[in-house]
Amino acid sequence: MSGAETVADAASRWSTRVHSGTMSAAEQAELLAWRRAHPDHEKEFLAQEALNRAAASMPDALVRRLYGGDLPERPRLGRRRALRAGVWLFAIGASGAAAVAATRREKPADYAAQWSTRKGERRSVPLPEGTVLELNTDTQASVALYPDRRVVTLNRGEMLFDVSADAARPFIVEAGLARVQVTGTRFNVRRGDDDVSVAVQAGAVEVRSGPWWSRRLNVLTAGLGTSVDADGRQPEPRAVNLSAELAWVQGRVVFRNAPLAAVVRELNRYLAAPLALANEQVGSLRLSASFRLDDPAGIVEGLPAVLPVTIRRLPDGRAVLDARTDRP
Secondary structure: OOOOOOOHHHHHHHHHHHHOOOOOOOHHHHHHHHHHHHHHHHHHHHHHHHHHHHHHHHOOOHHHHOOOOOOOOOOOOHHHHHHHHHHHHHHHHHHHHHHHHHHHHHHOOOOOEEOOOOOOOOEEEOOOOEEEEHHHHHEEEEEOOOOOOOOEEEEEEEEEOOOOOOOOEEEEEEEEEEEEEEEEOOEEEEEEEOOEEEEEEEOOOEEEEOHHHHHHHEEEEOOEEEEEEEEOOOOOOOOOOOEEEEEEEHOOOEEEEHHHHOOOOOOOOOOOOOOEEEOOOOOOOOEEEEOOOOHHHHHHHHHHHHHOOEEEEOOOOOOEEEOOOOOO
């Protein structure tokens, strides 16, 4: 940013570059550094993005009045022109607002669908624009493809996204207080009861968390991951073991020195009848193993062969893991 350039001017310049679809990797890194250098930078950039989206939604007749003449291509508005557009829209009153609303109603999603998987089921779903979605066990999600964006809402479960690159239509995953945005990449999103985790296999993704997606921003590249808790808090990115994180795509589950309590939580995502622990001491046992997911009940039956535990069956059909009494 030059000495005479204000934060608002820089935000407008960066927003224009983002939407040009021709940003290099070096420019993307420079933009990220600028956005994270000061809270005002991120605030101005998000404001500029919102203004451009609002201006882009205006009917062509209104944009012609702002710019004058014909519009061979709808221009992208800089900050001052976008602000002028916003003020002008307010000035035209209810009739103008109704026109904008009508325009939006005339542009529904080009494609919409929803899916769900049962316990233990996995499913592959190709989208019309080339993206492929892999759904893991007990997952519920929906998609809507618009001319200017592609949106998946993950209500619960886990999905691997192999996104077809399209700079003009960002791909957005909404999962509770986490929002993931990309143009083309391969990444995994898992939404549990209390948190959302993201891991990137290829490319880069933006993860925003918290109300209005402005509390925290992380940019993840291949091999990195992050998590968002129930309050929208998000730590710094961390290195992840992709072979373990994505083993489910190949029909496997991998545990590396994991406490049995964590193993049970993971297995319960696949089991029809939940597995329980007799006490915390049993849950502290550690396990390193790789299992096939085509028979999750068989995994439970095999645990006494690798750990000092027994399986106790309850009258309602549930299973409880208890310590073996004959162990040394």
